[in-house]
Amino acid sequence: MKRKYLRLVRRAYRYLRHPHIRNRPWLLALTKPLYNRELWHPxxxxxxxxxxxxxxxxxxxxxxxxxxxxxxxxxxxxxxxxxxxxxxxxxxxxxxxxxxxxxxxxxxxxxxxxxxxxxxxxxxxxxxxxxxxxxxxxxxxxxxxxxxxxxxxxxxxxxxxxxxxxxxxxxxxxxxxxxxxxx
Structure with a gap:
């Protein structure tokens, strides 16, 4: 269960850090706080x-x-x-x-x-x-x-x-x- 959770979190975190999302200024205000890894580790x-x-x-x-x-x-x-x-x-x-x-x-x-x-x-x-x-x-x-x-x-x-x-x-x-x- 822990491995599945960590795999899901890693995929979501990588998707949010993708350059296509990171380079959009209107999404930056929402996604920048999500880059904090502490918000993803249980x-x-x-x-x-x-x-x-x-x-x-x-x-x-x-x-x-x-x-x-x-x-x-x-x-x-x-x-x-x-x-x-x-x-x-x-x-x-x-x-x-x-x-x-x-x-x-x-x-x-x-x-x-x-x-x-x-x-x-x-x-x-x-x-x-x-x-x-x-x-x-x-x-x-x-x-x-x-x-x-x-x-x-x-x-x-x-x-x-x-x-x-x-x-x-x-x-x-x-x-x-x-x-x-x-x-």
Whole structure:
């Protein structure tokens, strides 16, 4: 999996550095920040940031989520491929259940916090024999609340998982080899 990811990243990076793209002044403003190699290598910080921004953009009901995640990722200096790939959480197959969960979550938050309802019209959604009644305020509050909640939950999960991964093995082996050579 790691090899496939690195091969994909190398191909994309080479394509972006091609002279045909590099010599166009109108593309230079967009592609110049992409030349930073640190934005393409996965590490704990950049992966957590990429997942956070990607999940935030995935929960928003807007078109061009991947483009928004890429631009925001360049500005935040996090892993761009992971941010863009995470936007596929809300694909055409998973988006209807996400809408149902967002409406339910938004309704629960609106009742708990007592947010006034600006819209009077109720929406009726039928999904898998579930009749969910809500209004646009429930949907918008649910979208924003899920986006913020998921983007904040990603950081402890990524840092917790990386604590158990043998990522530091190469570094420790190099230190041990240096100690053996010096003794």
């Amino acid at each position: 590490c704990r910080y950049t992966v957590a940031g990429g997942l956070s921004i990607g999940l935030f953009c995935a929960m928003l009901p807007i078109p061009f989520q991947m483009l928004l995640a890429a631009i925001w990722g360049m500005k935040a200096k996090i892993n761009i491929p992971i941010a863009m790939g995470t936007c596929w959480v809300s694909n055409p197959f998973t988006h209807p259940p996400l809408i149902v969960v967002q409406i339910t979550f938004g309704h629960w938050i609106r009742q708990f916090v007592d947010i006034p309802m600006p819209f009077d019209k109720a929406m009726q959604i039928k999904f898998l024999n579930l009749n969910i009644t809500g209004n646009p305020a429930d949907f918008f509050v649910g979208c924003l609340a899920m986006a913020v909640t998921l983007s904040l939950l990603v950081y402890p999960i990524v840092y917790g998982i990386s604590a158990f991964l043998p990522n530091r093995g190469r570094r420790l082996k190099a230190i041990k080899q240096r100690r053996k050579k010096s003794v």
